[in-house]
Amino acid sequence: MAHRDQTQLNPVDTHPVMLGSLVPPSGVKPLNFSPGPTSLAAEVEAAIKALFDAERMCSMYLSHRSPEFLDILASVVQRCRVAMEIPDQYEILCMHGGGHGQFAAVPLNLCPKGDEKATYLVNGTWSKRALSEASKYCRPIVVSSENPDGTFTHNPSFAHLDPESRYVYLCSNETVNGIEMHQLPKLGIKAPLVVDASSDFSTKPIDWVGCNVGVLYACASKNLGHPGVTLCVIRKDLLGTPSKHCPGVLCYTTNVREGNLWNTIATFNVEVINIYLQWLIAQGGVHEMERRSIAKSAMVYNLIDSSEGFYGTPISDPSIRSRMNVPFDVAGGDEETTRDFLIQGWERGIVGLRTLTPFGVGKYLRASLYNGVSEHQVEVLASFMAGFMKAARAKRAYP
Numbered sequence: 482m483a484h485r486d487q488t489q490l491n492p493v494d495t496h497p498v499m500l501g502s503l504v505p506p507s508g509v510k511p512l513n514f515s516p517g518p519t520s521l522a523a524e525v526e527a528a529i530k531a532l533f534d535a536e537r538m539c540s541m542y543l544s545h546r547s548p549e550f551l552d553i554l555a556s557v558v559q560r561c562r563v564a565m566e567i568p569d570q571y572e573i574l575c576m577h578g579g580g581h582g583q584f585a586a587v588p589l590n591l592c593p594k595g596d597e598k599a600t601y602l603v604n605g606t607w608s609k610r611a612l613s614e615a616s617k618y619c620r621p622i623v624v625s626s627e628n629p630d631g632t633f634t635h636n637p638s639f640a641h642l643d644p645e646s647r648y649v650y651l652c653s654n655e656t657v658n659g660i661e662m663h664q665l666p667k668l669g670i671k672a673p674l675v676v677d678a679s680s681d682f683s684t685k686p687i688d689w690v691g692c693n694v695g696v697l698y699a700c701a702s703k704n705l706g707h708p709g710v711t712l713c714v715i716r717k718d719l720l721g722t723p724s725k726h727c728p729g730v731l732c733y734t735t736n737v738r739e740g741n742l743w744n745t746i747a748t749f750n751v752e753v754i755n756i757y758l759q760w761l762i763a764q765g766g767v768h769e770m771e772r773r774s775i776a777k778s779a780m781v782y783n784l785i786d787s788s789e790g791f792y793g794t795p796i797s798d799p800s801i802r803s804r805m806n807v808p809f810d811v812a813g814g815d816e817e818t819t820r821d822f823l824i825q826g827w828e829r830g831i832v833g834l835r836t837l838t839p840f841g842v843g844k845y846l847r848a849s850l851y852n853g854v855s856e857h858q859v860e861v862l863a864s865f866m867a868g869f870m871k872a873a874r875a876k877r878a879y880p
């Protein structure tokens with residue numbers, strides 16, 4: 482599939498990096514800037530490996546109803562509550578189905594009749610996908626910032642939202658487009674916020690009550706662990722009225738009632754989140770993650786902004802630039818220079834800048850700077866980018 486997509490773009494280019502490979506030449510240590518799934522911090526990876534040497538059985542084989550696993554599950558919920566300062570009026574679930582499962586779960590849980598109005602703020606590819614899935618289960622009101630050419634470069638207006646909406650949906654970090662809400666908006670209407678925080682959860686604090694958050698979810702594969710589990714935070718007053726068509730596996734009410742064990746939970750992936758959160762708290766918590774995210778993304782944006790056009794990024798307004806995913810082009814998207822850039826980076830272990838997405842490849846590369854990417858790794862990337870620019874300018878007389 483991936484191979485076919487790529488050959489359409491460029492029928493002859495079979496260099497691994499042009500096919501989206503994440504494996505650098507043998508002997509070179511990978512620096513993974515992939516948009517997800519992605520590497521976890523080295524300490525987290527080491528702790529996961531150690532699970533297999535531990536005396537107790539690793540959660541991969543533990544019954545989800547055993548006391549050992551129940552301890553792990555309780556610990557995830559507790560650590561998540563502490564790390565993200567989640568008030569008691571919210572339930573925390575580890576669910577199946579990924580972000581896409583939640584695109585459907587949200588209306589199926591919040592719109593019992595199936596024709597209720599729900600406002601969708603669309604500021605990029607993921608919120609657009611969520612909207613298309615939700616339109617099967619509710620009556621979406623669309624507030625979109627899509628440009629006529631299909632790109633997204635700003636947020637839609639938050640003014641004059643329909644007060645009768647059951648909820649207002651938004652994506653706090655558009656992973657593909659590079660647009661982030663560094664703080665959630667305070668909309669001043671009764672309808673609760675529903676937030677897709679799949680790619681920015683745990684990287685900045687959340688004002689749960691002040692911003693009227695009703696539901697927030699994050700698939701684990703960017704900033705929490707590995708694919709296979711999705712963290713959902715649900716305000717208790719929104720439980721109890723799912724659509725009768727809501728599958729049990731996506732139903733917040735059923736899963737809360739059954740202590741998150743209505744069916745077999747993804748035991749191992751849940752334990753990975755437990756280790757991840759333990760690491761995050763030990764590092765200084767979400768405020769430290771935010772400090773690092775600001776520092777890491779500034780290294781890349783500063784380099785782009787001072788490159789006099791050699792590198793470009795589509796989002797000009799710094800207040801909405803994503804700290805997680807930095808899209809950039811090389812020499813205005815020039816194919817040969819971009820290819821040189823990718824191959825030279827790959828030779829140094831820099832991988833994941835060009836991955837295949839369901840939304841196509843496009844001219845932009847993307848550096849994803851999740852919590853698992855260290856400040857030092859971003860320094861290596863920025864210094865490679867600076868060196869490449871210098872060499873390319875010397876060779877080809879770029880402006």
Ligand SMILES: *Cc1c(COP(=O)(O)O)cnc(C)c1O
Nearest residue numbers: 579580581607656677679680700
């Ligand atoms: C990755 C991502 C998703 C998709 O999640 P799946 O687990 O692949 O279904 C949804 N929303 C955002 C913002 C993402 O970054």
